[in-house]
Amino acid sequence: MPELDGNFDKRVERSKAKVLAETYRQLAASGISGVSIDEIAKHSGVSKTTIYRHWPSRSALLIDACSRLGGAMEAPDTGSLKGDLQLLLAALADQLSSANWSSVYPSIIDAAERDPELREMQAALHCGFMEPFSAAIERARTRGDMAAACETSDVIGMAVGSLFFRRWFSRDEITAATVTTTLEIIMMAVQPA
Amino acid sequence: MPELDGNFDKRVERSKAKVLAETYRQLAASGISGVSIDEIAKHSGVSKTTIYRHWPSRSALLIDACSRLGGAMEAPDTGSLKGDLQLLLAALADQLSSANWSSVYPSIIDAAERDPELREMQAALHCGFMEPFSAAIERARTRGDMAAACETSDVIGMAVGSLFFRRWFSRDEITAATVTTTLEIIMMAVQPA
Numbered sequence: 271m272p273e274l275d276g277n278f279d280k281r282v283e284r285s286k287a288k289v290l291a292e293t294y295r296q297l298a299a300s301g302i303s304g305v306s307i308d309e310i311a312k313h314s315g316v317s318k319t320t321i322y323r324h325w326p327s328r329s330a331l332l333i334d335a336c337s338r339l340g341g342a343m344e345a346p347d348t349g350s351l352k353g354d355l356q357l358l359l360a361a362l363a364d365q366l367s368s369a370n371w372s373s374v375y376p377s378i379i380d381a382a383e384r385d386p387e388l389r390e391m392q393a394a395l396h397c398g399f400m401e402p403f404s405a406a407i408e409r410a411r412t413r414g415d416m417a418a419a420c421e422t423s424d425v426i427g428m429a430v431g432s433l434f435f436r437r438w439f440s441r442d443e444i445t446a447a448t449v450t451t452t453l454e455i456i457m458m459a460v461q462p463a
Numbered sequence: 464m465p466e467l468d469g470n471f472d473k474r475v476e477r478s479k480a481k482v483l484a485e486t487y488r489q490l491a492a493s494g495i496s497g498v499s500i501d502e503i504a505k506h507s508g509v510s511k512t513t514i515y516r517h518w519p520s521r522s523a524l525l526i527d528a529c530s531r532l533g534g535a536m537e538a539p540d541t542g543s544l545k546g547d548l549q550l551l552l553a554a555l556a557d558q559l560s561s562a563n564w565s566s567v568y569p570s571i572i573d574a575a576e577r578d579p580e581l582r583e584m585q586a587a588l589h590c591g592f593m594e595p596f597s598a599a600i601e602r603a604r605t606r607g608d609m610a611a612a613c614e615t616s617d618v619i620g621m622a623v624g625s626l627f628f629r630r631w632f633s634r635d636e637i638t639a640a641t642v643t644t645t646l647e648i649i650m651m652a653v654q655p656a
Binding site for chain 1: 619625631632
């Protein structure tokens with residue numbers, strides 16, 4: 271049964287990797303709506319039959335590819351909320367300006383408006399992106415460094431929301447000063463009375 | 464020359480209106496990437512030749528249709544920044560929860576990542592959306608109600624950004640409490656020393 275030996279596993283991994291690489295390329299070039307299985311087969315050299323053996327549908331492939339998007343942000347623990355948020359916002363500003371996912375993400379947001387499967391995937395991706403922010407805020411809360419009335423979701427919404435707003439809506443440049451100002455406003459808002 | 468009489472003008476207006484109505488329907492149903500001239504011709508009963516006589520390209524039609532999106536927000540002038548922002552944020556919260564454009568806008572944002580013409584249109588649309596916010600903040604500045612260091616773009620980025628973040632990214636519900644909290648944080652940040 272040669273199909274079950276180690277070489278077979280390696281071949282499977284190699285063909286999956288080729289398909290994913292081509293999917294990323296198409297995602298970066300034209301967003302979710304530009305990804306086509308025909309084109310992936312053509313450029314990856316992997317047949318459509320094989321692609322559909324690994325992923326039952328175009329959605330399944332998109333979900334798999336998109337869920338691997340986004341470099342994991344490191345979760346800093348400097349001992350202060352200001353220190354943690356400074357590092358997190360600076361890293362986010364950097365990714366928004368340069369990372370591939372920042373030009374792909376709007377197509378995921380768009381697709382999530384109409385496709386429940388992609389909406390679920392976007393929710394999971396979002397939770398992953400926000401996890402280090404939530405963790406830093408929760409640690410500050412445990413230390414007593416947060417006003418009790420301050421909801422974690424409000425702090426994240428303002429901090430991350432203002433950077434997302436600049437990246438995709440106003441398209442103003444995101445500078446070191448943007449990060450500093452955002453941080454100052456947040457710190458004013460969260461301090462316990 | 465019957466082509467130049469008033470009936471001709473009316474016929475032109477009627478066929479343009481039919482095309483635009485069908486374009487809106489497709490935009491609302493599937494975003495920019497789902498808009499097809501073939502389908503518009505089929506459902507509006509206006510021939511492709513006539514459509515292309517009014518709009519030279521699919522992009523031109525999309526730009527025309529999208530630039531009419533978004534109910535004009537009223538520009539309040541209550542005499543205080545807090546009063547103005549309260550009304551503006553409540554109106555925005557309402558539109559984000561119910562207006563058609565809020566499910567179409569991500570497809571415009573996505574298209575603007577790659578299409579320079581649509582990017583220009585999105586920039587104009589964005590300026591229109593933000594105009595009442597800028598006006599309210601600039602009036603407050605003239606009255607001396609704003610800290611000098613507070614940039615208008617930072618205030619808008621935090622206020623509007625946090626609502627946009629909830630609508631399209633975290634998909635948390637936007638409640639009256641969201642508006643109140645956002646407003647309180649903004650007011651803390653903008654007060655002159």
